[in-house]
Amino acid sequence: MESVWDDSLSRSQQAFFLLLRSGLWECDISDFSLFPLSQQEWDDVFHMAGSQTVQGLVYRGFQHLPDDLFPSQSQVWQWVSIAARLEKEYRQFCQQTADTFQMLDKEGLQPFLQKGLAVAQYYEHPELRVNGDIDWYLDGKETLAGVLPWLEHQGYQPECHSDGSISFTHEGTEVELHRQLVDLDSPCHRKAVRQLLGTDHTGETLLLSDTRVRVPAPIATLILLNAHLMKHAFTVGVGLRQFCDMARAYHRLYRHYDASALATAYRRTGLWQWSRLMHRFLISYLGMPADELPSPTPAYPHDCQRLLRQVLREGNFGQHAEHWQKAHSKGRNRCHTVRQIIGRLPFSLRYAPVEMMCKMVALA
């Protein structure tokens, strides 16, 4: 397993990554020299797992330690309660996903599940992945305008968003309806996605709570996960869960798609340079086997360390960044987001110039 450790990582952070990698790949822990951890260091690991929404993976990871290197009994119990909560939420989430699929499909909206449970299935323990909201791509819909009154008629209170998507709450869970399969801002890249995927994104299904739910084909899945990751990394922030999703998707879909076709797709959709950076990150910090990646030329370690520092500072979708916690109101947060995007431009323009320019135009 190739790895490039960042010397600036603390003992707790290094231990956290060892446990995370062990849980991600269900493999032995490669280095015991950091263990045993102190109570405080275990608390730090617990906190990091929470802010990066990878509690389930770290819970699985520390079970690869010998018993004498385990956390204290009270901390083990703390982890068990988290695991139990995640399993309960997973069952509810499966049911809610199946319910909303049936509702949308019955209306002829041709929903495809994006991310979420579709990605959870790539893990050894899908029930331990933290789930956020339910995202549906509605195939063939130029506009979702007609969907709005229908949702209102069903008793929901839908909200329209600037990107043309619609969200509503179903049994306490946020559901989003999208008209783009891949979230890119550049019209050229969108057109490339349409040309590349054509109708080739269809045909796969996933069984959830006795319901067969449509999911995108492997190559479409990798492009949409990658674009989602890039968008968040260069805007509001991204956590390790999204990188873990990408790593598991590459691993599980390896040899189920044409790697050269994916590399071409990354080039045509403006994801190529970013992918080199992201691949370096996956190899260095998450122990991703390099031969399972479609691009053999990862980017410079220096930028990878910069990305790592950003990820550790900001956590899941930037929600653990200081500004998010201080200013969690819509208007103020938007200002912070815009400032954040501008501040990152010297970095992001190197990896996704066209996308970032289009993002700035869209924000203006």
Add this chain to the structure above:
Amino acid sequence: MRIKDDLKLYHVGSEYVVVDMSAGQASQTQLFAMNEATASLWEAFHDCDFTAEQMVQWLCDSYEVDADTARHDVLEMIDTWKAYGMIA
């Protein structure tokens, strides 16, 4: 007797912990710790109807323990499980 559905046994390191999966948020006060022998009994009987005597017999067959000691332990354990609402 039957162990309630929706109770799940977790084995983490040397710890055996039962969690009520039907409850809302799992707080640590809803966890129930077990030793290895009790956890083995749980595994053997968690999805079937059983009597105290069947448990006694199972313990005698699985461990080097006489019937009187096993019966005493089983009855005490069943009382505890009932007190915590773990038996339907």
